[in-house]
Every structure is written in structure tokens, then in C-alpha cells.
Amino acid sequence: MEFGNGNVKSYGKAMVPGNAGLIEALHVDGAIGRQSRELMLFGQFVGSWDLQCSRTDANGTVAEMEGELHFGWVLGGRAVQDIWIVPGRGVPGEGIPPLAFHGSTLRFYDSTIDAWRSTWVEPVNGRVRRFIGKPVAGDIVLLSDEDEPQLRWSFTKVQAKSFTWVGEISHDGGSTWEVEELMHATRRTVNRAL
Template structure:
């Protein structure tokens, strides 16, 4: 059977995957990332493929999944209605995050088919921020949510080539919640 884009989309996956809120005995812990549920605009800045500073606009969507036991997000850069700059390393990926009570932290997996990347992170709250660390392969990655409010946040991406002794800034995203 081949895919026919003229046929209506099957809602089965969406109905089975998405739910309206947290569930289970760790519902309170789920709010670390549950606070982001909704849609956001992104102002991205970093270094372009040409080595020069670059800026772009994107979009971010968070939602409850897997029976309310996890939070999933989708990051789209540039946004679906934005021009694609030839100097920007575009990405369109998703993260599934869930609280692991045995670890006392969040397990988080980033999947990005555009650049063929998959990375696993462990996330924890630290002094009002959220820090996610991927140290299973080189280089190490550290992603941080900072300056978190109900309507905005700052996301920082950093890389370490010496097992976390020093960190190099890669990119920043200013997140602004879309009004409902």
C-alpha cells in the first residue's frame, strides 16, 4: 500500500499518544517540563554554517503523551512559515521526556531526522533552572532552560570536548509563549 496525501489523516496515533494532562503517582514531578505545555515562538541565535553569527525564528510545541506519563516537544527551526537561510543548520526534531523515580531525574531523548541525530540526556532542576546533560558520547552536550517564567524562557546549548571540564556556547533560544 502506498501513501496517498489526498486521503484524510488517521487520527488513531494522535488519539492514542496525546492526553490532556499528567497522570500517575509522579504527576507532581512531571510538572518540571509540564510547565512548558503549549506553543512557543523561538528567537534563535548562534553560529551559522559559514562561521558567522546567525539569527532565525522558529516554533516549539510541548504536550502531554503516553497516558500523561511523559512530555513530548517538537522544535522546528526555522519555523514552518519562515524562510530558510542557506547559512543556518535547520532542524526539526522531537524530545520525549519522562521522570524516572529510581534515578530521581528525567530521562530525555532527542530525535532529529533532518541531521540524523539521536541523543539521550538526564535532566534535573538546579537553582530554578533545568539542566540536561548528555555525556554518553563525545562531545558532551549540556542544554539548559533558564530565566523560566509562565510566558518566557531562555534555552542555552553548550558543548564540552573535555568531559565537562569546560563548556563552549553553541546557541541560544529565547522562548515566548503564544497566547491561546
């Protein structure tokens, strides 16, 4: 449903004023430019994924949850953005901290450092973290040491239809690491209705 100048559209039950312009300007169909090959490091994940997530809280209690993950090309095909939602939309516990999260990462390849700059923004738990990412022995490893504790996020066992994401934490400057989160992602063959 559109009203007036087309700036208000109905998506499901919610009225979303003005989002059409943002979506059109932000999202594109693929990588562009001289760094198209490098952009495929994260471009290979474009699409929608189902997540099986295991998270450990501060008391050592493990929570098992299902979630969703969506990757897309943005900023004129010069970057890859993702949205992580755990538990998934409409699932009990959605948006309830500290175990739930609903955040986004914006990633781009920076030729001056021959690596990816990546920033995670997650309002449910009030987190913003910057990472530098590179391929390492068949995996993709992102390190953040701007705040304590140090974080290491890795994409491992990457296949066309699946991968494992590992979130590790270090309280001793990277000398030792412990797994805080583990997610198994399976590519959706058909997008579910939202």
C-alpha cells in the first residue's frame, strides 16, 4: 500500500515511512569496482541463512537458540552488510538481553591494509566493536582489540550451503582464547515469508 508521494509503504502490519529510498540507495545486486575479487571473501555469504546458536553466559550456562542471518551487497557494491538475529524473529526470547542479539555488521575491503574493516553494531546489548579481518588457512578471522576483552570471530568450515561461526574471547591480550559463541549456519534454499 502506498500513500501520497510514495514515501509510506505497508510491509506486513507496520507502516514504514520513507524506507523505500534508503533501501534503494543502500542495497545493490553485486560487487563493483576494481576490488570485486577481494569483495567475494564476504560476498560469498550473500543470501539468507538459518542459525543454530550456542551461547555461554557469564555464569557458564549454555543456551541453545535458533536464529537467522542475512547478508547483502550495499554502498554501491563496495561493501557487504549482514543482519544477525538470535533468537529469530517471532521466537520467544527475541530481543531480550543478555543472550539475545539483533545486530548488523558493515564490512569493506581496504587495500591500504590488505584486509577487511568490519564494524559490529548491536543495540540490544549496547555493543559496537571494530574488527580487522583476513583469510587465514581457509578460514576468515576477524580480530578486535580496541576494548577489553579482546574478541576473535571466525568463519570456519565454509561451504556453499553451510559454515560455522566461532566467537572467542581473551582476557589476557590474546595469549589464550575461550569459545563464547558457536553458530552453525545453513543457507536457505527458499526465503521464508517474513
